[in-house]
Amino acid sequence: MEEEQEPSSSAYSGGKTMKQCESMIQKGLQTPMVRFLRERLEKAGCPVANNFFKAINCEADVSGGYIRGEGIIVCMNKIDLQDEVNQVLAHELIHAYDDCRAANLDWTDCAHHACSEIRSNHLSGDCHYKRELLRGYLKIRGHEQDCIRRRVLASLSGNPYCSEAAAKDAMESIWDVCYNDTQPFDRAP
Ligand SMILES: [Zn+2]
Numbered sequence: 001m002e003e004e005q006e007p008s009s010s011a012y013s014g015g016k017t018m019k020q021c022e023s024m025i026q027k028g029l030q031t032p033m034v035r036f037l038r039e040r041l042e043k044a045g046c047p048v049a050n051n052f053f054k055a056i057n058c059e060a061d062v063s064g065g066y067i068r069g070e071g072i073i074v075c076m077n078k079i080d081l082q083d084e085v086n087q088v089l090a091h092e093l094i095h096a097y098d099d100c101r102a103a104n105l106d107w108t109d110c111a112h113h114a115c116s117e118i119r120s121n122h123l124s125g126d127c128h129y130k131r132e133l134l135r136g137y138l139k140i141r142g143h144e145q146d147c148i149r150r151r152v153l154a155s156l157s158g159n160p161y162c163s164e165a166a167a168k169d170a171m172e173s174i175w176d177v178c179y180n181d182t183q184p185f186d187r188a189p
Contacts, residue, residue: 014080021055021076024085029053031086033124033189037093040184046100048072053089062158064088066095068107087126094120097184110162110170115178117152118171122179123188126151148179 016024028034029050041048048071058075063084065073072092079085098116099105106112121127127147149171156167182188 015077016055016079018055018057018076021074021079021085024079024082025053025055025074025089026050027082028086028089031089033090034086034093037090037097037184041093041097041100044097044100044184046096048093048096060158064092066092066099068099072096083131087124087131090124091120091126094123101183108159108161110156110159110166111174113159113162114152114156114167114171115174115181117155118148118175118178119181121148121151123182123185125189145179 029038038048052071054071054073055076056073057077058073061078063075063078065075067073072089074085074088079088095116098119105116122144125131127144132143132147152171153164153167156162156171157164159167162170
């Protein structure tokens with residue numbers, strides 16, 4: 001599940017070398033959020049080893065992605081800050097967790113994909129207001145849910161099986177259930 005790239009939080013977008021990106025990934029693996037998600041994946045029967053995470057040069061305008069059975073990629077040419085890498089790791093691990101806990105998850109199904117995007121954008125902290133300010137979105141009231149909706153639709157636009165209208169319908173129809181589903185967290189972190 002690839003993530004559409006958003007306005008960068010840094011002034012320039014120079015990207016990183018593979019080596020730099022790999023060491024940022026290693027650093028990111030030490031953050032509490034990423035460690036917690038890996039623990040929960042292991043408990044759920046889907047442990048992910050260190051080689052599950054890869055630095056890749058991405059052609060599409062995405063910051064990272066999760067590919068079932070293959071791993072999590074971080075787009076070294078699209079990221080600059082450690083925080084961006086940490087976010088990609090947490091976000092994609094939530095997709096991996098959803099894939100693990102639901103045997104019948106079908107990524108070509110707009111509603112399934114939308115649900116996982118709602119959860120990963122909500123629970124990873126992608127829409128924390130400080131990150132939104134850095135992206136240049138200055139609206140505070142209702143910012144979090146607006147931000148999640150915007151990012152869900154951006155990700156779904158990369159799904160060839162979901163038209164724009166189908167993506168919107170799917171997102172709204174499952175919003176409450178998926179927004180309130182905070183597993184593996186007790187509540188939204
Ligand atoms: Zn995603």
